[in-house]
Amino acid sequence: MTxxxxxxxxxxxxxxxxxxxxxNALVVERRAHQRxxxxxxxxxRSDQPVPTSGDIYLIGGGEDRPQRLAAERLRRxxxxxxxxxxxxxxxSVCAGYQILGHEFVNDLGQREAGLGLLDVVSTRGEGERxxxxxxxxxxxxxxxxxxTGFENHQGITHLGPSARPFAxxxxxxxxxxxxxxxxxxxxxxxxxxxxxxxxxRNPHIADLLLKLALDVNALPPVDERWxxxxxxxxxxxxxxxx
Numbered sequence: 001m002t003x004x005x006x007x008x009x010x011x012x013x014x015x016x017x018x019x020x021x022x023x024n025a026l027v028v029e030r031r032a033h034q035r036x037x038x039x040x041x042x043x044x045r046s047d048q049p050v051p052t053s054g055d056i057y058l059i060g061g062g063e064d065r066p067q068r069l070a071a072e073r074l075r076r077x078x079x080x081x082x083x084x085x086x087x088x089x090x091x092s093v094c095a096g097y098q099i100l101g102h103e104f105v106n107d108l109g110q111r112e113a114g115l116g117l118l119d120v121v122s123t124r125g126e127g128e129r130x131x132x133x134x135x136x137x138x139x140x141x142x143x144x145x146x147x148t149g150f151e152n153h154q155g156i157t158h159l160g161p162s163a164r165p166f167a168x169x170x171x172x173x174x175x176x177x178x179x180x181x182x183x184x185x186x187x188x189x190x191x192x193x194x195x196x197x198x199x200x201r202n203p204h205i206a207d208l209l210l211k212l213a214l215d216v217n218a219l220p221p222v223d224e225r226w227x228x229x230x231x232x233x234x235x236x237x238x239x240x241x242x
Contacts, residue, residue, distance in 0.1 A: 005038075005040075005055075006032060006037055006038060006039045006040065006055055006056075006210075006213060006214070007039075007040050007042070007051075007053060007054045007055045007056070008025060008028055008029065008032075008039050008040070008041045008042070008054065008055070008056050008058070009041075009042050009044060009050070009051060009054035009056070009057045009058070009083075010022065010025045010041065010042070010043045010044065010058050011044050011050060011057055011058065011059045011070075011074075011080065011096075012044065012045065012046045012059070012070050012073075012074075013043050013045065013060070014045045014046055015046050015062050015066040015067075015069055015070045016059055016060045016061060016062040016066060016067070016070050016095055016096050017060045017061075017062070018060065018061045018062055018063065018094075018095075018195075019060075019061060019094075019150070019152065019195035019196075019197070020195065020196070020197045021060025021061055021093050021094075021096075021195060021197050021198075022060060022197070023196075023197030023199065023200050024058050024060070024091070024093070024197045024198060024199040024200075024206070025041060025043075025058050027197070027199035027200055027203055027206045028056060028058070028199065028206045028209060028210070029041060031203060031206045031207055031210060031222065032210055034222040034223070035210075035219055035220050035222065037210070037214075042054070046069065046070060046073050049077055049079055050074070050077050050079030050080050050083070051079060051083075052079050052082045052083045052086060052088075053083075054083055054088055055088060055089065055213040056088070056089045056090075056091070056209050056210075056213050057080060057083060057088055057089070057090045057091070058090075058091050058092075059090070059091070059092040059093065059096030059097075059099070059100070060092075060093050060094070060095075060096055061093050061094030061095045061096060061153075061195060062094075062095040062096070063095075063107075064095075064106065064107030065107045066095075067095040067098070067099065067104075067106065067107070068106040068107055068108070068112055070095070070096075070099060071099045071104075071106075071112055071113070071114060071115075074099065074115060075113060075115065080115060080117070081115055081116075081117065084117055084188065084189060087188065088188065089188045089189075089190075089209050089212045089213055090117065090188065090189045090190065091190045091191075091192075091205070091209055092189075092190065092191045092192070093191075093192055093193070093194065093195065093197075093198060094152075094153055094155075094192075094193050094195065096191070097118075097120075097157070097183065097184075097191030097192060097193065098114065098120075098122040098155055098157065098191075099114050099115060100114060100115055100117045100118045100120075100189060100191055101114045101115075101116070101117075101118050101119075101120035101121055101122055101157065101191075102114055102116050102119070102120065102121050102160075103121055103122070104121075104122035104123075104155065105122065105123055105124040105155075117189045118163055118184050118185075118186065118189055118191055119159065119160030119161065119162040119163040119184075119186070120157050120158060120159050120160060120163050120184050120191070121157070121158050121160070122155045122156065122157045122158075123155070123156050123158070124154055124155060124156070125154050125155065125156045125176055129152065129153065129154050130151050130152070130153050130154070130172070130173035130174075130176050130193070131151065131152045132150070132151065132172060133148070133149075133150055133151075133171065133172060133234065133237065133238035134147070134148070134149050134150065134151050134169060134171060134172030134173075134174065134182065134193075134194060134238075135147070135148055135169070135170045135171040135172065135235060135238050135239065136167035136168055136169040136170060136171075136172065136174060136182045137167055137168050137170065138166060138167045139164060139165065139166060139167065139185070142185075142208060144202070144204045144205065144208060145202075145204060145231075146170075146235070147166075147167045147182065147192075147194065147198075147202055148194075148196070148201045148202060148231055148234050148235050148238065149192070149193075149194025149195060149196045149198045149201055149202070150194065150195045150196050151172055151173060151174070151193045151194060151195070152195065153176070153193050155176065155193075156175065156176035156177055157175040157176065157177070157184070157191075157193075158175070158177060159175070159181060159184050162186060163184040163185070163186060164184065164185055164186070165181035165182065165183065165184060166182055166183030166184055166185050166190060166191065166192055167181075167182040167183055167192075168180045168181060168182065169181075169182050171238055171239065174193065175193070182194070188212065196234075200227070200230065201227075201230060201231055201234055202231070203224070203227045207219055
């Protein structure tokens with residue numbers, strides 16, 4: 001793939017874009033442009049087919065009913081599954097994360113089939129919602145700095161044998177299972193409960209997706225001052241004594 005061919009697909013902004021998650025697409029675009037990489041971004045609404053020729057696909061969070069509608073349409077469309085089979089990278093947040101798994105509980109209280117792109121199953125917690133700042137250590141094999149984000153979900157996500165935790169929490173609930181895991185990933189598919197938007201707080205995640213899409217081990221350095229200021233402010237606020 002050449003630098004001029006990087007294709008970024010934002011899936012269903014009309015259904016899955018709560019808590020500013022569309023900011024993730026803006027950060028990926030910005031990080032690419034800072035390195036003079038040409039990015040072609042496509043926003044795919046829920047009444048449109050999902051293209052199979054994308055390199056990076058982003059999915060955000062959403063309320064319960066839009067989540068069910070998105071899952072139904074993505075299953076029927078099949079484009080995202082075909083794209084992953086072709087080697088595409090997917091990064092999902094909250095409701096989008098649950099949709100990528102085998103199943104979740106929908107707004108009708110029923111088990112809803114997901115896309116099976118991550119070996120996870122999501123249920124609905126009976127206790128308090130998972131709400132607040134999170135600080136976590138990302139899987140060391142991904143070579144990324146600590147994860148900072150904001151969670152707001154009732155879901156509990158259990159990882160199967162082929163899914164690895166995206167991170168392990170120091171602060172916050174993450175997957176809600178009590179085992180300290182947050183999110184999940186396999187080779188090219190990633191899921192997290194982190195809003196923020198997560199890539200504004202953690203721009204190195206965007207860089208990871210770019211490196212995977214370009215099949216390179218490193219990217220040229222960019223000015224990190226704005227991102228570092230935001231990260232330090234949020235990490236400091238989260239870790240202050242109550």
